[in-house]
Amino acid sequence: MSKGKATIVVGVQWGDEGKGKVVDVLAEHFDIVARYQGGANAGHTVIIDGNKFLLQLIPTGLLRPGKIAVLGNGVVLDPPALLQELETVQAAGISVGQRLLISERAHLILPYHRTHEQAAEAARASKIGTTSKGIGPSYEDKAGRRGLRAGDVRDLAGFRQKCLEAFAEKQRVASALYGHSARDTVRQVDEYVSKARCIIPYLSDVSAHLNQALDRGQTVLFEGAQGTLLDLDHGTYPFVTSSNATAGGACTGAGVGPTRIGAVIGVSKAYATRVGSGPFPTEVTGPEGEKLRERGSEYGSVTGRPRRCGWFDAVAARYSARVNHLSALVITKLDILDHLAEIPVGVEYEWDGKRSTDFPAEAEVLERVKVRYEVLPGWLQPTFGLTDYDQLPAKAKAYLSFLSGQTGVPIVMVSTGPQRDQTLWMDRSLLPSR
Numbered sequence: 281m282s283k284g285k286a287t288i289v290v291g292v293q294w295g296d297e298g299k300g301k302v303v304d305v306l307a308e309h310f311d312i313v314a315r316y317q318g319g320a321n322a323g324h325t326v327i328i329d330g331n332k333f334l335l336q337l338i339p340t341g342l343l344r345p346g347k348i349a350v351l352g353n354g355v356v357l358d359p360p361a362l363l364q365e366l367e368t369v370q371a372a373g374i375s376v377g378q379r380l381l382i383s384e385r386a387h388l389i390l391p392y393h394r395t396h397e398q399a400a401e402a403a404r405a406s407k408i409g410t411t412s413k414g415i416g417p418s419y420e421d422k423a424g425r426r427g428l429r430a431g432d433v434r435d436l437a438g439f440r441q442k443c444l445e446a447f448a449e450k451q452r453v454a455s456a457l458y459g460h461s462a463r464d465t466v467r468q469v470d471e472y473v474s475k476a477r478c479i480i481p482y483l484s485d486v487s488a489h490l491n492q493a494l495d496r497g498q499t500v501l502f503e504g505a506q507g508t509l510l511d512l513d514h515g516t517y518p519f520v521t522s523s524n525a526t527a528g529g530a531c532t533g534a535g536v537g538p539t540r541i542g543a544v545i546g547v548s549k550a551y552a553t554r555v556g557s558g559p560f561p562t563e564v565t566g567p568e569g570e571k572l573r574e575r576g577s578e579y580g581s582v583t584g585r586p587r588r589c590g591w592f593d594a595v596a597a598r599y600s601a602r603v604n605h606l607s608a609l610v611i612t613k614l615d616i617l618d619h620l621a622e623i624p625v626g627v628e629y630e631w632d633g634k635r636s637t638d639f640p641a642e643a644e645v646l647e648r649v650k651v652r653y654e655v656l657p658g659w660l661q662p663t664f665g666l667t668d669y670d671q672l673p674a675k676a677k678a679y680l681s682f683l684s685g686q687t688g689v690p691i692v693m694v695s696t697g698p699q700r701d702q703t704l705w706m707d708r709s710l711l712p713s714r
């Protein structure tokens with residue numbers, strides 16, 4: 281990896297691929313870890329020395345002493361949620377100090393974003409199954425050019441006034457559309473402003489900071505949240521999140537140009553999961569799916585919802601490899617498949633009498649595609665915690681090589697357990713040289 285270039289980590293599937301752990305492992309080799317989209321809808325679980333951290337908004341890089349953690353302009357920020365997370369991190373003895381930077385251009389999530397989202401979801405015939413964190417409505421206000429931004433908080437009196445006006449306007453909309461009764465707006469605003477003011481010390485021109493750092497030869501890791509198939513443009517629309525989770529989002533969401541990017545690392549489970557509604561062609565229901573869920577502890581880290589489980593979908597992964605132009609793949613949770621004598625992998629779709637290896641754009645088509653599987657032999661041996669590629673059973677190596685061949689992307693790392701050290705490297709050449 282050449283100096284002055286950033287690396288992006290993205291989810292290849294529908295989120296929950298284990299990016300938190302992967303970013304935590306990679307962070308050791310980078311100076312700065314930056315998030316560029318999404319908000320407190322992301323659930324990044326990191327286990328360090330037996331301590332479990334569930335971060336939803338703060339980049340996992342903050343857990344490594346000395347690293348700078350950045351929230352870019354593309355993130356939507358919920359100050360009360362941020363404060364709660366900061367308290368958890370500090371209570372674990374991790375000092376934050378000047379190591380957190382928040383873009384003054386990041387849009388804020390206000391309490392009405394959550395209530396509107398809940399009301400809008402309830403009114404929809406076809407539910408998205410959102411995390412109810414107010415993400416979509418905040419991005420709607422951003423695109424509608426009526427959002428409030430983190431930098432607005434600096435002028436507290438002006439910010440309070442803007443909040444009063446916005447709350448009153450949203451109140452009118454909520455009562456007209458959803459019959460919501462009037463609330464004590466002033467009390468709500470004062471409560472919100474008292475929490476929002478705590479972000480002031482962290483506000484920064486993040487784009488300037490990142491570009492200057494890259495110019496000095498420092499290393500930057502962009503931490504994507506959610507996954508490619510939840511991307512607003514490239515995902516299974518409308519069953520998507522409201523931001524660009526794909527690699528391109530890092531440039532617009534942090535203010536760095538595309539020529540700054542040196543590598544894009546895609547993270548995928550050795551199988552597949554999805555939370556919320558929407559198409560999932562390789563989904564496995566019944567006892568087989570249940571077994572994957574139990575073995576993989578597949579329950580949403582933000583909402584606690586059981587995740588839908590299924591087989592690795594090479595059609596979808598190839599598509600993700602293309603839209604992100606992946607340089608490398610990291611495969612997580614390989615050990616969850618240790619009990620299987622046979623492991624199906626989806627390799628082709630068939631619909632309306634035609635067979636295709638392309639990923640269709642329409643959710644309606646994805647709902648009815650018939651998947652053609654290739655069935656690979658399982659290894660039926662424990663791989664949990666292995667740290668050396670040579671220790672892997674031959675059939676596990678063959679499985680990984682099949683995934684790599686199907687996606688056309690080399691696998692550089694495999695995660696064999698939730699701890700930092702339960703990781704095996706196949707190729708470290710993408711790591712920054714010091």
Ligand code: IMP
Pocket residue numbers: 294295296321322323408409410411412413414415416505506510519520521522555556557
């Ligand atoms: P939203 O991001 O809360 O608007 O939710 C939109 C869709 O994205 C829903 O299906 C959520 O379950 C899903 N989603 C959002 N964040 C995550 C995540 O971090 N992991 C997995 N699914 C997510």
